[in-house]
Amino acid sequence: MNIQVGVGSFKELEFFLKEGAREFYCGLSYIPSHVEGTSNFKNIYEIIRANHIIKKEKKNFFFTANEIDSSAFKKTIDTILKLHENGIDGFIIKDLSLLEEIKKKNIRPFLILSTLSMCLNSKSALFYKRNYYIKRIALCEQITPEESKKIIKTAETEVFLKHRESCRNFNGLCFLSCHGPKTTPCLKKYNETFTMPGFSREENLRHLYRYYKYGTKILKIGRSPLGELSRVIFFEAKNIIDILKNSKNEEEFLKYSLKFTKEYDKIYKKLSIKYGFIC
Amino acid sequence: MLEKAIQLTPLDRISSAELKKFDRVYIGSNFCSNLIPKISDIIRLKDLGVKKITVSTPLLTDNDFNKTIKLIKESLKIISKIEISANDIGLIDKIKEIKGLDILLARPISHDWLRMNPKSLKKFLKRFRIKYVETDEEYMVKRLKDAKINFSFHYPLEYLSMSRICPFEKKINDALCEYRCLNKNIVELKETGRNDVIYLKNNAYFKKNIPVKIKNIKRTVLFYYGQKI
Numbered sequence A: 001m002n003i004q005v006g007v008g009s010f011k012e013l014e015f016f017l018k019e020g021a022r023e024f025y026c027g028l029s030y031i032p033s034h035v036e037g038t039s040n041f042k043n044i045y046e047i048i049r050a051n052h053i054i055k056k057e058k059k060n061f062f063f064t065a066n067e068i069d070s071s072a073f074k075k076t077i078d079t080i081l082k083l084h085e086n087g088i089d090g091f092i093i094k095d096l097s098l099l100e101e102i103k104k105k106n107i108r109p110f111l112i113l114s115t116l117s118m119c120l121n122s123k124s125a126l127f128y129k130r131n132y133y134i135k136r137i138a139l140c141e142q143i144t145p146e147e148s149k150k151i152i153k154t155a156e157t158e159v160f161l162k163h164r165e166s167c168r169n170f171n172g173l174c175f176l177s178c179h180g181p182k183t184t185p186c187l188k189k190y191n192e193t194f195t196m197p198g199f200s201r202e203e204n205l206r207h208l209y210r211y212y213k214y215g216t217k218i219l220k221i222g223r224s225p226l227g228e229l230s231r232v233i234f235f236e237a238k239n240i241i242d243i244l245k246n247s248k249n250e251e252e253f254l255k256y257s258l259k260f261t262k263e264y265d266k267i268y269k270k271l272s273i274k275y276g277f278i279c
Numbered sequence B: 001m002l003e004k005a006i007q008l009t010p011l012d013r014i015s016s017a018e019l020k021k022f023d024r025v026y027i028g029s030n031f032c033s034n035l036i037p038k039i040s041d042i043i044r045l046k047d048l049g050v051k052k053i054t055v056s057t058p059l060l061t062d063n064d065f066n067k068t069i070k071l072i073k074e075s076l077k078i079i080s081k082i083e084i085s086a087n088d089i090g091l092i093d094k095i096k097e098i099k100g101l102d103i104l105l106a107r108p109i110s111h112d113w114l115r116m117n118p119k120s121l122k123k124f125l126k127r128f129r130i131k132y133v134e135t136d137e138e139y140m141v142k143r144l145k146d147a148k149i150n151f152s153f154h155y156p157l158e159y160l161s162m163s164r165i166c167p168f169e170k171k172i173n174d175a176l177c178e179y180r181c182l183n184k185n186i187v188e189l190k191e192t193g194r195n196d197v198i199y200l201k202n203n204a205y206f207k208k209n210i211p212v213k214i215k216n217i218k219r220t221v222l223f224y225y226g227q228k229i
Helices: A010-018 A043-058 A069-087 A096-104 A122-132 A143-155 A201-214 A226-245 A249-275 B039-047 B062-078 B089-097 B109-113 B116-127 B137-145
Strands: A001-004 A023-026 A060-065 A088-095 A111-114 A134-138 A156-160 A218-221 B003-008 B023-030 B051-055 B082-086 B102-103 B129-137 B151-155 B157-162 B187-190 B197-201 B204-208 B217-223
Touching: A001 A010, A001 A226, A001 A249, A010 A043, A010 A226, A023 A043, A023 B109, A043 A060, A060 A069, A060 B109, A069 A088, A069 A096, A069 A111, A088 A096, A096 A122, A096 B116, A122 A134, A122 A143, A122 B062, A143 A156, A143 A201, A156 A201, A201 A226, A201 A249, A201 B217, A218 A226, A226 A249, A249 B023, B003 B151, B023 B039, B023 B102, B039 B051, B039 B062, B051 B062, B062 B089, B062 B217, B082 B089, B089 B102, B116 B129, B129 B217, B151 B157, B157 B197
Parallel strands: A001 A023, A001 A218, A023 A060, A060 A088, A088 A111, A111 A134, A134 A156, A156 A218, B003 B023, B003 B217, B023 B051, B051 B082, B082 B102, B102 B129, B129 B151, B151 B217
Antiparallel strands: B157 B204, B187 B197, B197 B204
C-alpha cells in the first residue's frame, strides 16, 4: 500500500517527497474542491513547476476539482486542459458534467472518481468506468470493505485513513453547516447527550486491514487546513502501513494498531488545543 | 394541475381515509436501505385503493442493488405503471430502458445535480429519461425557473445530511434492523447552547421548509412523520 498526500505549497511537497510519499494531489483556491480553508498552490504555474519536481522523482501528481459549481465550470475545464497539456498525471473528479466535458475534449488523463461521488456499488463503478474511463475510485467512507469487494475488482481503489480523516455522515451529500475542523457539526453534542454516530476506531482499523487484503493500493491523506496536522497523519499512516505489512492476521494488526494510534492521540490532543479544532 | 403526494416509509401506518387526500403515494426511503419496501408493501397500498405509486430508493450497495431490481420487476407485474425515485447512478442507468417505469431524480443526489450548469443538467435528465427532479430547495427551483425542468417539491423537511450508522440502532444499516425509529417518527435535536433545531427522521437530518408555488413545481410531496394531516 502506497501513500497519496495532499500538498498546497513547495515546502509541503519537499517534505512529503523526502518522507517517501508515492503520489501527490493539490487544488487551487478558485476551483471548488470541497475542503474549506485548505492550503493551495497560488496558481497554475506553481502546479506545473511542482509537477516537474514530482516527475523528476518518478512519482505521480493529481489535481482535484471535485465540487460542482456551475459558475466555475469553464474555468475548471480550462485549468484541467492546461494542466493536462503540461503533463500532470490526472484529475480527481466528482461532477458528471465535468466528466462528460473531459470526454468530449478527447483527452484521456488518469481519472480518479472522488469519494464524494458516492459510488456504493459495482454497477455504478462500471457506469463511470465505461462512460468516462475512470481508472480509480476513491471508496466512499461510509461503506464497508465487504460491500466494496466488487468495486475493488472493477477498478483500482484508494481509501482514507478513516480513523483520522472521515466524516460521520455521507460527506459528499452533507449540507450541515460545516466550515472546517473548528465547526464540525457532526462531532457536536445535541440535546445534551446525542452525537451523530459513525464507525468506531476499531471498525475503521479493521476496514483498513480488509481493504489492504482485498487489494486497495492507495492510502490517502487529505489536505488539512493545518499543515502540521497533515504531517502527523502522514507519519501515523506510514507506521500503520508497516504494521499492516508485518501483521500475521487481522487480530494482530488490530492489537498493535490500536495501541499505536492511542499514542498518536496525545499528539492530536495537543494540536487540537493549539489550533482549536474538534478532535 | 398540481399533484399532491405523500411520502411514507414501510413502517408508517396511516388510514385509507387520510391516504385519499392525496393523488399519489411514495413508499420507501431515499435515505435508508433498510426502508426499501417489500413487494407486500406495494400490494398493501394497492389494496388500500392507491392508484399512483412511487417507490423511493436510497443509495445502494451491491446487495441492495439486486434486491431493488427484483422489487421493481415484481412491482411491474402488479401495477402496469410505476415511478421510481432513484438517486443511485448505477440504478438509474440500469432502469432507464425498462418499459412502464418513470424515473425521478431523488434527493439527496438532486442537490448535487441541480448545481451543474443547466445545459448539462438538461442533457443528463434527457439521457436518463428523468421525468421530475425531486427537491426541497426553493432557492434552486427559483434559480432554474426558466430552464424548463419539472420538479416535485418535498416538504416540510429539507434534507441536510444522512448517516450510514443508524442513529437509533447505533449500527450500520446493512442487515437486521429492529426498526427502533418506528415510534420516534421525528426527533428534534438542539445543539447545546444554541437555538437552531435540526430534525432526525430515520437515518437522516433535516431542517424545516414550506411548500412554494412556482410554475415548474408539478407536484408537492408531504413527508409523513406521524403528524396530523
